[in-house]
Amino acid sequence: MDWFTLSEEEWTAIRLSLLVSTVAVAASLPFGILVALALSRGRFWGKSILNGIVHLPLILPPVVTGFLLLILFGRKGPIGAFLDQHFGIVFSFRWTGAALACAVMGFPLLVRSIRLSLDAVDRKLEDAAGTLGANPAWVFLTVTFPLILPGVIAGMILSFAKAMGEFGATITFVSNIPGETQTLSAAIYTFTQVPGGDMGAMRLTIVAIVISMAALLASEFMAQALGKRVNFE
Amino acid sequence: MTLLVDVRHRLGDFRLDAGFASDGGVTALFGRSGSGKTSLIRAIAGLIRPDEGRIVLDGDVLVDTSRDIFVPKHRRRFGYVFQEARLFPHFTVRGNLAYGRWFAPRDAVSDSQDRVIELLGIGHLLDRRPANLSGGERQRVAIGRALLSAPRLLLMDEPLAALDEERKAEILPYLERLRDETKVPIVYVSHAVHEVARLADRVVLMRDGRVVATGRVSDVLSAPAMNSGMDRREMGSVLSGVTASFDPPHRLATVQLQSNVLHVPNSDVAEGAPVRVHIPARDVMLAIERPSGLSALNILDGRIETIVEDSDGMVTVRVDCGGDVVHARITGLSVERLDLQPGKPVFAVIKTVALDPR
Numbered sequence: 001m002d003w004f005t006l007s008e009e010e011w012t013a014i015r016l017s018l019l020v021s022t023v024a025v026a027a028s029l030p031f032g033i034l035v036a037l038a039l040s041r042g043r044f045w046g047k048s049i050l051n052g053i054v055h056l057p058l059i060l061p062p063v064v065t066g067f068l069l070l071i072l073f074g075r076k077g078p079i080g081a082f083l084d085q086h087f088g089i090v091f092s093f094r095w096t097g098a099a100l101a102c103a104v105m106g107f108p109l110l111v112r113s114i115r116l117s118l119d120a121v122d123r124k125l126e127d128a129a130g131t132l133g134a135n136p137a138w139v140f141l142t143v144t145f146p147l148i149l150p151g152v153i154a155g156m157i158l159s160f161a162k163a164m165g166e167f168g169a170t171i172t173f174v175s176n177i178p179g180e181t182q183t184l185s186a187a188i189y190t191f192t193q194v195p196g197g198d199m200g201a202m203r204l205t206i207v208a209i210v211i212s213m214a215a216l217l218a219s220e221f222m223a224q225a226l227g228k229r230v231n232f233e
Numbered sequence: 234m235t236l237l238v239d240v241r242h243r244l245g246d247f248r249l250d251a252g253f254a255s256d257g258g259v260t261a262l263f264g265r266s267g268s269g270k271t272s273l274i275r276a277i278a279g280l281i282r283p284d285e286g287r288i289v290l291d292g293d294v295l296v297d298t299s300r301d302i303f304v305p306k307h308r309r310r311f312g313y314v315f316q317e318a319r320l321f322p323h324f325t326v327r328g329n330l331a332y333g334r335w336f337a338p339r340d341a342v343s344d345s346q347d348r349v350i351e352l353l354g355i356g357h358l359l360d361r362r363p364a365n366l367s368g369g370e371r372q373r374v375a376i377g378r379a380l381l382s383a384p385r386l387l388l389m390d391e392p393l394a395a396l397d398e399e400r401k402a403e404i405l406p407y408l409e410r411l412r413d414e415t416k417v418p419i420v421y422v423s424h425a426v427h428e429v430a431r432l433a434d435r436v437v438l439m440r441d442g443r444v445v446a447t448g449r450v451s452d453v454l455s456a457p458a459m460n461s462g463m464d465r466r467e468m469g470s471v472l473s474g475v476t477a478s479f480d481p482p483h484r485l486a487t488v489q490l491q492s493n494v495l496h497v498p499n500s501d502v503a504e505g506a507p508v509r510v511h512i513p514a515r516d517v518m519l520a521i522e523r524p525s526g527l528s529a530l531n532i533l534d535g536r537i538e539t540i541v542e543d544s545d546g547m548v549t550v551r552v553d554c555g556g557d558v559v560h561a562r563i564t565g566l567s568v569e570r571l572d573l574q575p576g577k578p579v580f581a582v583i584k585t586v587a588l589d590p591r
Contacts, residue, residue, distance in 0.1 A: 127280055128321075129332070131278055133308075
């Protein structure tokens with residue numbers, strides 16, 4: 001099993017990938033729920049435009065998304081410069097930038113999944129909760145959210161998996177810096193570009209398969225556990 | 234308690250323009266489907282924002298469109314029992330019951346949880362999930378959930394309509410206990426005359442979005458307004474009495490009315506319990522001599538008070554049987570043949586089978 005001993009750099013790439021994906025999912029979740037609520041429940045001008053923008057990363061070439069992020073969130077970009085000056089948040093060529101790219105790429109999957117389960121919620125139950133004295137915030141926390149939880153978790157798993165595999169937008173936006181922005185996918189790509197790197201690429205590929213499989217099983221398991229709890233009539 | 238309702242609202246082609254006042258007890262909003270009774274109760278609950286109108290409970294203004302007042306549903310503290318139970322599937326029965334209680338003000342006076350559970354007979358269901366309950370059990374839990382939210386007013390929107398006859402018969406006694414043992418005023422929507430006859434103190438009769446009659450149950454259900462307001466087949470008399478005795482071998486009970494004794498099919502009520510009997514007018518026959526050799530068990534002697542002819546040749550005869558007023562729907566031909574006139578002594582014949590509450 002000597003060939004399977006992971007080097008320090010490889011471990012770094014794995015850790016970085018897990019960190020980037022986790023942060024991407026966690027940070028995009030609140031926005032995902034808000035956007036899904038707006039799309040499912042809201043009635044406002046420009047709803048289809050919002051829907052289109054949310055889904056854009058799904059259909060655009062990842063390189064295009066990465067380039068747009070570079071223009072908008074780079075040091076000189078309008079949003080990037082603002083965040084840098086006022087909050088000290090820098091995205092370009094940092095792992096935070098990789099997380100942003102992953103969050104944007106996974107966002108449509110997250111929103112879609114949450115929105116579908118929101119559409120399926122029986123709004124009569126929310127009315128019933130209201131007549132029992134719950135204000136809209138409590139109705140969401142005690143009735144709506146528990147009922148959409150399976151969809152939220154499915155969305156989180158999907159966008160986590162997307163983040164683990166994200167390559168094009170990340171490498172375009174924040175490049176491929178070992179220890180900072182070199183995620184698992186980028187590391188595999190790097191291995192394939194050097195002579196004799198196949199072994200390293202294979203090791204990381206196996207790791208990627210294991211992580212993806214674990215995420216999938218975890219989501220299955222949670223869906224089942226929740227399905228038992230949320231026993232729909 | 235005084236509830237004042239006066240609402241105007243448009244829903245597509247349908248116009249609701251209705252109002253009523255209630256001073257406690259059970260007020261039934263009664264009418265055919267599409268008469269606007271559900272829209273009216275939804276407006277009271279705050280589920281509909283009326284175009285125009287006022288809703289006031291004990292001086293607390295909940296809706297007044299002229300002053301731009303609209304109290305949202307969660308601040309009204311009106312319990313609402315829907316046609317479908319609408320239990321929360323992610324909570325157990327216990328959790329559902331606790332839900333309403335949690336949002337009730339701490340100092341609110343309400344029945345204790347134990348009492349409500351006992352009243353509705355749901356103690357053995359507490360750890361179950363709504364999906365594992367029968368329709369009748371679900372509806373009882375929903376009623377309990379609404380009661381435990383310490384409502385100032387309980388709104389019930391056809392709570393029995395989604396249930397089969399057996400389940401209805403299972404819940405009705407609980408509703409009667411609710412009416413008699415809790416002090417919460419109730420607004421009860423129904424299109425079923427026997428539910429209204431059994432439960433309501435006052436009836437608001439609705440048709441095409443308007444109120445056509447209001448008054449005591451016995452008055453409204455027998456008044457000529459019923460003719461236009463709803464199915465004529467459902468018109469009848471409501472008599473109050475006390476269960477006097479049982480005849481177990483024949484599964485019959487006798488009800489002591491003011492001056493008559495009525496044989497009714499045995500329903501599960503205790504001896505001495507107050508009961509109401511709804512006698513459909515079309516099931517009452519009239520005779521000018523005391524009939525003999527007849528299978529009907531109830532023969533009441535009385536005197537004709539009024540005779541009212543309908544547009545379609547049928548006649549409603551109001552007979553006073555020693556204080557118990559019975560209505561009979563008969564043909565104009567029969568009136569002529571028997572020479573019926575106000576003041577004439579007659580016998581009202583009522584089959585016991587026609588009084589089956591189911």
